[in-house]
Amino acid sequence: MKKLISSVFVAFLAISLMAQAPVMLKLNLEKGKVYKVKNTSKQVMQITAGGQQINMDVTSNNVVSYKVLKQENGVMDIEFKFDTIASKTTSPMMNKEMNSAKPAGNDPVEKIMNKMSSNTIVAKISTGGKFVDFVTFPQFKDNIMMVLDSIPAGKRDQAKTVADMLLKESAVKSMIEPIFAYLPEAAVKTGDTWETTYARSASGVSMITLNSYALKGVDKNVATISGKTEIESLPSTDPNAQMSQELKGSMTFEGTIDVVTGLALKNTAKGRIEGATTVKNNGQEMKMPMVIDSESETIMIK
Numbered sequence: 001m002k003k004l005i006s007s008v009f010v011a012f013l014a015i016s017l018m019a020q021a022p023v024m025l026k027l028n029l030e031k032g033k034v035y036k037v038k039n040t041s042k043q044v045m046q047i048t049a050g051g052q053q054i055n056m057d058v059t060s061n062n063v064v065s066y067k068v069l070k071q072e073n074g075v076m077d078i079e080f081k082f083d084t085i086a087s088k089t090t091s092p093m094m095n096k097e098m099n100s101a102k103p104a105g106n107d108p109v110e111k112i113m114n115k116m117s118s119n120t121i122v123a124k125i126s127t128g129g130k131f132v133d134f135v136t137f138p139q140f141k142d143n144i145m146m147v148l149d150s151i152p153a154g155k156r157d158q159a160k161t162v163a164d165m166l167l168k169e170s171a172v173k174s175m176i177e178p179i180f181a182y183l184p185e186a187a188v189k190t191g192d193t194w195e196t197t198y199a200r201s202a203s204g205v206s207m208i209t210l211n212s213y214a215l216k217g218v219d220k221n222v223a224t225i226s227g228k229t230e231i232e233s234l235p236s237t238d239p240n241a242q243m244s245q246e247l248k249g250s251m252t253f254e255g256t257i258d259v260v261t262g263l264a265l266k267n268t269a270k271g272r273i274e275g276a277t278t279v280k281n282n283g284q285e286m287k288m289p290m291v292i293d294s295e296s297e298t299i300m301i302k
Contacts, residue, residue: 007124012156017122021189022123022187022188022189022192023187023188023189023215023218023223023259024186024187025183025184025188025223025257025262026127026128026183026262026263027076027125027126027127027128027183027233027261027263028127028131028178028260028262029068029076029131029261029262029263030285031068031069031070031071031223032067032068032069033067033068034064034066034067034302035063035065035066035067035263035300035302036063036064036065036300036301036302037064037065037179037264037298037299037300037301038061038062038063038084038298038299038301039060039061039062039063039064039296039297039298040056040058040062040296041257041294041295041296041297041299042057042059042060042061042294042295042296043057043058043059043292043293043294044056044057044292044293044294045057045058045290045291045298046290046291046292047277047288047289047290048097048288048290049083049286049288050286053094054091054092055091055115056089056091056095056163057087057089057091058087058088058090059087059088059288060086060087060088061084061086061087061251062084062085062086063082063084063301064080064081064082064083064176064179064209065080065081065302066078066081066179067079067281068242069122070122071127073127074127074128075122075124075125075126075127075132076124076126077122077124077135078122078123078124078125079120079121079122080120080122080123080176081117081119081120081121081144081209082100082116082117082175083101083117083128084099084100084101084117084118085098085099085100085101085113085116085139086098086099086100086101089154092260093203098110098113099110099266100113100114100116100117101114101117102114107150108155108156108158108159108162109159111147111150111159112144112147112159112162112163112166113150114230114272115143115144115146115147115165116144116166116185119140119143119144120136120140121134121137121140121172121176122134122135122136123136123173123176125176127178127262128183128185128190129180129181129182129183129196129228129233129262130181130285131168131173131177131181131198132275134173137169137172137246140146140172140292141167142285144163144167145160145163145167145272148163149159151226152268170199170201173201173202174199174200174201174252177198178198178200178209179257181196181198181204181211182196182213182225182255182257182264182267183196183224183262184213188215188218189215190216190217190218191214191215191216192215192217193212193213193214193215194212194213194215195211195212196211196212196213197209197210197211199234205236205244205247206233206234206236207231207232207233207234207245207247208228208231208232208234209231210229210230210231211227211228211229211272212223212228212230213226213227214225214226214227217258221258221259221260222256222257222258222259222265223255223256223257223258223259224254224255225254225255225256226252226253226254226255227252227253228250228251228252229250229251229252229253229269229271229275230249230250231247231248231249231250231251231271232247232248233245233248233275235247241277241279242281243277243279243280244280245275245276245277245278246275246276247273247274247275247276247290247292248274249271249272249273249274249275250271250272251269251270251271251293251294252269252271253268253269254267254268255267255268255298258300262299263299264300265299266297266298266299266300267296267298267299268295268296268298269294269296269297270294270295270296271293271294272291272292272293272294273291273292273294274290274291274292275289275290276288276289276290277290
């Protein structure tokens with residue numbers, strides 16, 4: 001009986017120690033192997049303009065593939081390709097769909113997005129998931145800007161304005177940095193928490209995101225995490241900007257990470273952002289209060 005009790009005690013002790021053993025979550029990717037991540041999201045917007053409430057639904061479906069070209073001193077050169085950048089907007093004013101993976105029509109934006117999907121860009125990413133720098137940003141931008149030559153002269157200036165906004169270095173960085181910005185700087189065990197932060201830029205609006213993570217447990221080399229993201233828009237630095245936003249909100253999320261590769265396997269999030277958009281037109285300003293409810297899912301598909 002004593003031996004049985006002793007064996008049971010040792011077994012429980014071993015399980016307890018295994019549960020508390022720290023894990024080092026970092027990127028351990030195979031050189032040349034193609035990885036793919038897919039993000040789908042839905043945003044339900046309520047915008048008040050001129051005393052009227054306008055409802056707008058925006059769904060998006062984005063796929064990014066990437067592969068490691070080389071690794072040295074804990075920093076990888078990774079080649080990224082924006083395979084699909086798709087969205088569908090539904091509102092009382094308009095319905096619009098866009099898919100960069102499909103042949104572009106006469107819409108200048110479609111042509112630019114299609115060109116983005118047919119080019120690759122190389123960035124340096126640390127094994128800790130930190131964005132370091134771009135390697136080929138100038139070439140990437142130049143290759144896409146060439147599409148302006150195929151756009152009618154009457155629409156070329158407008159297209160260039162859109163292209164400059166979409167292809168700002170900060171905007172392209174925003175499409176890459178969040179892919180890996182979930183890893184802790186040190187080993188963690190069940191119950192430990194950590195934070196990451198980065199800026200996001202899209203449609204001329206910059207936002208700062210503060211992510212708080214907690215490790216819920218590890219089972220069969222899969223780490224389960226949960227947390228919260230605080231989001232706040234940054235003041236515009238462009239004195240000539242025709243639009244500015246003051247937004248603030250939060251999201252809660254749950255996800256899983258492959259301990260062996262350090263890659264996020266799945267992440268689901270839900271949240272709300274509130275604030276206002278200010279539009280300038282001929283010296284006049286119109287402030288439009290808005291509420292955005294969102295849901296998203298990100299999964300590793302290859």
